[in-house]
Amino acid sequence: MAGPKTAKLSSPPTTTPPETSVAVSMLWESYMQQTPNRLKLIDAFLAFIVLSGVTQFVYCVLVTNFPFNAFLSGFGSSIGQFVLTASLRAQVNPQNRSEFKDVSPERAFADFALGSIVLHFFVFNFLG
Amino acid sequence: MRFLGSALVSFLVLAGKVLTKSSSGDSVLVLLDPSLSRANYSIFFGGLEQQGYDLTFRAPKHASPAIAEYGVPNYSHVILFTPDTKSYAPDVTPQSLVGLLSENTNLLIALSPRQTPLTSLATEFSLILPPPGTPLLSHHPKRPEPANVIPVSVSESPILTPDTNPVWFSGVPHALGNSPYLVPILRAPSESFAADSTDDSGSGTILSASDKGGEGFWAGSHIGLVTGFQTTKNSRAVFAGGVELFSDEYAKKALPSGQRSGNAQFARDVAAWVFQETLTLRIDRTEHHRVNETAAPEMYTINDQIVYTAYISAYDRKTSSWKPYSGITDMQLEFTMLDPHVRIALPPVSGEPGKYEVQFRAPDRHGVFKLVVGWRRKGYSFLHTTTTVPVVPLRHDQYPRFLSAAWPYYAGAISTSVGFFLFSALWLAGDVKGEKKNLKGVKSE
Numbered sequence: 001m002a003g004p005k006t007a008k009l010s011s012p013p014t015t016t017p018p019e020t021s022v023a024v025s026m027l028w029e030s031y032m033q034q035t036p037n038r039l040k041l042i043d044a045f046l047a048f049i050v051l052s053g054v055t056q057f058v059y060c061v062l063v064t065n066f067p068f069n070a071f072l073s074g075f076g077s078s079i080g081q082f083v084l085t086a087s088l089r090a091q092v093n094p095q096n097r098s099e100f101k102d103v104s105p106e107r108a109f110a111d112f113a114l115g116s117i118v119l120h121f122f123v124f125n126f127l128g
Numbered sequence: 129m130r131f132l133g134s135a136l137v138s139f140l141v142l143a144g145k146v147l148t149k150s151s152s153g154d155s156v157l158v159l160l161d162p163s164l165s166r167a168n169y170s171i172f173f174g175g176l177e178q179q180g181y182d183l184t185f186r187a188p189k190h191a192s193p194a195i196a197e198y199g200v201p202n203y204s205h206v207i208l209f210t211p212d213t214k215s216y217a218p219d220v221t222p223q224s225l226v227g228l229l230s231e232n233t234n235l236l237i238a239l240s241p242r243q244t245p246l247t248s249l250a251t252e253f254s255l256i257l258p259p260p261g262t263p264l265l266s267h268h269p270k271r272p273e274p275a276n277v278i279p280v281s282v283s284e285s286p287i288l289t290p291d292t293n294p295v296w297f298s299g300v301p302h303a304l305g306n307s308p309y310l311v312p313i314l315r316a317p318s319e320s321f322a323a324d325s326t327d328d329s330g331s332g333t334i335l336s337a338s339d340k341g342g343e344g345f346w347a348g349s350h351i352g353l354v355t356g357f358q359t360t361k362n363s364r365a366v367f368a369g370g371v372e373l374f375s376d377e378y379a380k381k382a383l384p385s386g387q388r389s390g391n392a393q394f395a396r397d398v399a400a401w402v403f404q405e406t407l408t409l410r411i412d413r414t415e416h417h418r419v420n421e422t423a424a425p426e427m428y429t430i431n432d433q434i435v436y437t438a439y440i441s442a443y444d445r446k447t448s449s450w451k452p453y454s455g456i457t458d459m460q461l462e463f464t465m466l467d468p469h470v471r472i473a474l475p476p477v478s479g480e481p482g483k484y485e486v487q488f489r490a491p492d493r494h495g496v497f498k499l500v501v502g503w504r505r506k507g508y509s510f511l512h513t514t515t516t517v518p519v520v521p522l523r524h525d526q527y528p529r530f531l532s533a534a535w536p537y538y539a540g541a542i543s544t545s546v547g548f549f550l551f552s553a554l555w556l557a558g559d560v561k562g563e564k565k566n567l568k569g570v571k572s573e
Contacts, residue, residue, distance in 0.1 A: 038558060045551045052540045059536045067534050074537030077544045085551075113552060120545050127541055128529050 042089045046082060053078030069126055077123040081116060088112040149180045150403040151443040151450075152232060152363075153204025156181050157195060159188045159220065161210040164371065169209070172374045172395050181205075181403075191217045195224065201233045205403050211240030211299075211371045222249040232363045236402050238371035241300045250367050253357045254305030258322045258346045264301045264353070264369065266320035271384040279383050280317055280353060282390060286507045287313055287356070287401045293390030296378040299370020301351045311356035311506045313366070313398060321347035354398060362509045366402040400445065401507070408443040409453060409509045412482070416499060416515060419487055427518040429526070430492050436461055437485045438474065438501055440511065452482025459511075461486055462500040469493060474501065494521045 035043075056075050065071050091100050091108035100108070156176065160166060166173070166185065177183055184193060184203070188210045196202060196219070206228060210216075222245060225235060237246055243260035250257055265275045282292040301316050354373070357365045372378050379392040400406045417424050419433040428434060438461075442453035454476040463470035469491040477483045490497075497519050503511040530538075 038555070041551065041554055041558070045547060048547055049544060052543055056536055056540045063536075064533050067531055070531075070534035070537040074540035077541045081544050081548060109555060116548050120541075120548065123541050123545075127538060 036094070039089060039093060042085060042092075046085055046089070049078050049082045049085065053082065070128075073123045073126040076126075077119065080119040080123075084112055084115045084119065149445070149448045150204065150405050151408045152234065152404045154180055154182050155203045156183050156205045156207060156403075157193070157203040158183055158185045158207045159210050160185055161213050162187055163212065164209060168375050168377060171376050171379050171392050172399070175392075175396055176399060188213045188216045188220060191219065195219050196228065196231070199227075199231075201228050201231045203233065205234045205236070207236045208246065209238050209371050209374070210244075210246070211238045212242050212244065214242075214244055216245065221245070222252065225249060226252070229359050229363045229365060230361060232361055234363055234402050234404060235365040236368070236399065237365065238368045238374070239300055239302075240370065250302065253365065253367065254307035254310060255352070255355060255367055256303040256305055257300060258302075259324075262322045262324045262346070263299060264297070264316060264320050264346075265323050266317055268317070268319045269384050278317065278320060279389070280314060282394060283315060285313060286407060287311070288397045289393055292393050292397070293387050294383055295373065295391045295394045296381055296383075296389050297353055297370055298372045298378075299353070299368070301346050301353055301369055302355065302367070303346060303351050304355060307357075308504075309357050309359065311358060312352050313356050313401075314352065314354035314394075315349050316347075316351045316353050318349040322351075356398075356401065356507070358507075358510065360510065362404075362408075364402045364404060366398055368398070404509075405443065405445040407508045409440060409456075409511055410443075410450070411501070411511050411513050412439040412441055412450075414438045414499070414501070414513055414515060416517065424517075427520050428490050428497075430490060430494055430519055430521055432490045432519075433487060434463075434490055435485065435487045436474070436499055437483060438513070439482050440484060441482050454481050454483070456484070456503065459484060459501065459503045461488075462502070463488065463490070463497055464500055465493070465495045465497045468500075469497070490519055494519050 053075060056071065056078065060071050060075070088108055088111075090096055091103050091111075092105040158173070160169075173183060186193060188208075194202060195206060206225075208220075208225075226249075229235060237249070239246055239250060239257070241261050241263045247257055247260075263276045264278060266278045267275055269279070271279070277296060277298045279294045280297045281294045282288055284290070295314070297314070301320070301322050304310055304312060353369045355367050357367070359365075368374070373391060374395045375391075378389060379395070381389055381391075383389050397406075415424065415437040417435055418428070419435050438459075440453050440456065441450040442455070443449075444451045456476065459474045461470075461472055461474040462468040470488050472486055472488055474484045474486050477485050495518075497517055499515040499517060501511060501513050
């Protein structure tokens with residue numbers, strides 16, 4: 001899934017050790033250069049979902065978990081959407097082509113879309 | 129009809145005839161001991177007949193007319209002026225008299241220093257009598273009468289007419305037990321005591337007994353001479369320590385101060401109370417409903433605002449009718465499930481006679497509740513009513529929805545959905561634009 005990252009991470013240790021900021025910027029550059037745009041789109045969506053889920057959890061802990069069903073559905077929608085999107089990312093990543101031989105990217109997106117629609121149906125049913 | 133009734137009443141008032149009747153019936157059976165002359169009680173009995181009572185006289189040993197037949201009392205009130213009678217007809221026993229009280233018949237009983245069946249009856253009513261043959265004595269104030277004929281000043285009581293003159297009394301005192309149903313009407317003067325002889329030979333014993341105090345000593349103002357008893361069914365009984373209290377002789381006898389004695393007035397007041405003419409109250413009906421509604425609902429929901437209304441009337445002896453009564457200021461309403469969850473004042477509504485109303489919030493607790501009004505004051509009829517109402521929790525669709533506190537969760541869920549649609553749109557749009565090239569490019573690397 002994170003093929004490009006790990007491939008790049010294995011090379012920096014040969015350079016000078018204390019330059020962590022250099023390592024991070026190198027990681028970022030290689031990610032920007034080597035990751036396909038579709039995967040960047042997925043990553044942006046994942047980042048948004050993580051942000052939303054963390055915000056809800058912090059609100060639940062610091063302010064109130066009442067009504068609890070609203071918290072469960074809101075937080076659950078974040079988690080469910082994250083899992084589905086991460087699965088989509090794994091399936092459409094060209095580097096994982098060998099593992100998902102019989103799953104085309106179109107099929108993967110159709111699965112993702114159907115799963116998401118079912119998830120959101122349950123989320124909104126449980127929200128009120 | 130109503131006009132006719134009021135016209136009749138006004139005619140009677142104009143005619144100057146005072147017609148007052150009891151709230152529970154007009155028939156009175158008088159058991160009069162043969163040793164007592166009926167003429168000596170003409171003021172008392174004549175007054176009752178003038179009020180409209182129907183008096184039937186009977187000697188205690190005669191079997192007819194019967195007090196009760198087939199368990200149903202024949203009379204609304206029974207007067208037992210048989211202070212010295214030791215043997216009665218078989219239908220007069222302490223048990224049968226108590227049975228009459230539970231059938232809402234009222235009793236006026238005269239006692240005497242002699243030991244009779246009525247003495248043991250008085251004990252059942254929590255009146256503790258001294259040993260036989262010990263009448264009440266007093267040497268104060270100085271007077272020509274013997275020591276056992278005593279003028280007793282009348283204390284303030286809702287039963288009696290205010291400022292009644294002192295009454296002549298001769299008979300036996302009783303100590304009051306701790307029954308809450310006792311209503312003291314006349315108490316002994318503080319310098320009086322019970323003793324078996326008037327010559328004061330036993331004064332030393334009395335003095336030592338007074339030093340010890342406590343039980344077995346009948347003296348002072350804490351002992352009673354005339355005491356009422358009101359049952360939970362609101363029938364009334366009065367025990368008078370001496371029958372002479374009601375006699376013409378004492379009614380006409382001048383007090384040591386020269387004033388008229390208050391006996392006639394006192395006897396009339398006592399009879400009016402025991403025959404349920406005065407201080408007789410009842411709850412006509414009660415209502416309850418949610419605020420801003422009129423009909424009682426089948427069940428209440430927790431935290432409902434409930435309005436409870438009681439209508440109370442008092443018997444008016446002057447018109448022989450029940451009139452709305454707003455004079456109770458200390459009544460309380462309880463909303464109970466085993467324990468009172470709510471206990472609040474039930475005040476009279478000003479401007480609407482006889483109406484008592486209060487609004488309260490049902491507790492945040494579901495179950496079968498009772499609306500209870502219980503009002504017990506000495507001398508007055510006891511008021512008691514209960515209404516059972518179920519209180520249920522909110523139905524599943526009655527809870528509040530879309531609370532403001534939950535907006536972050538709603539926003540999170542909605543934004544995830546919107547994000548999903550945007551993502552899908554971008555994804556599909558990218559597919560059309562030929563992102564495949566890029567994918568292929570990566571793949572080829």
